Amino acid sequence: MRKIPFTSVLDEYKDSVFNYAAYILRNREDAEDVTQEVFIRLWENRDAVKYRTRKAWLMKVTHNRCMDLLRKKKSAASTDREALPVIPDILADPDPTANPETELTHRETTITIQKALDILPDQTKSIFLLHYFQGCKYREIGNILDLSESAVKIAIHRGKKLLRKELAAELTTG
């Protein structure tokens, strides 16, 4: 059995987990909490998680934890808008490595994507994030979200149709 140091796994996947949680939750503190919980759970289940499936396991646990938090937030908030800010608070911290122009472009693009993702159903949003941000294949997404490969394809197809209307102006001018 292949043994990999826990810190190597942490360094390899911490950004993926944090990024996914940040885009779903749009809140830095929540994303940090989810990242910590996910990796501590990985540590606790290190013997059960196989080497080949650890990325899918991490993303699945991250997704489930994010959905739990979202459900709690939505039930506590009176509107969806209150639960999820359009502009994520995480964007308040500028990237110290980027120049101001790049930072501005990133900020605009991120807001455009967040707005576009808002029109998608929750599951389709997760599928898009996993496919375009995490580079997951359709089959991997199916494993993470407990869906068949064809269900993922259908969701992406429908999502694209919705996004095409929403992003028409952005994509033709850009």
Place this chain on the structure above:
Amino acid sequence: MKRSCEHIERLLYDKGIKGLSPFERMRLKIHAARCAECRGHVVFEKGLSELFAGARVYDCPPEVREFISRRTAGERRSVQTLGRLFALRRYSYAAVAAAALVIIFLLHPLAAVRQEAGPEYTPEQIARARKQAEWSLALTGSLLNKTNREAVEDVLLNKVPESIKTSLEKSLQLF
């Protein structure tokens, strides 16, 4: 809709633009150059990929990594220590086996018999026995017409009468 358009749509549906092989990409490019509708699909697909690629990627804050590392560090150390101990198990098994053998050897009833001292004799008894042995050997030698040494060998090879053999065996123990 043309048949080739259906095929292109199917390809994009099944694989997305990133999942196409070089041959499929070439086919898509050629078709899109002639078909405005499919060109629209391709432009949208590329735009979508570029849009997501241009979004900011959030890095996990170092304090989060530090926290996770700290939370698991204590356990990791103990696991490593256990691991080191288990790595030595081969040697420990060998040491335990050797110790067990020594203990069995020492505690075995035969070992006790081996360690027991033989019967103690007084110097007079030893002198008498020596004389008796010499007489016995001389008698055996004369009976067999052999030297004392040859007589001893014959005794050991059971070539002498039982009475002489018993007498000799008792005497030889004293030497």
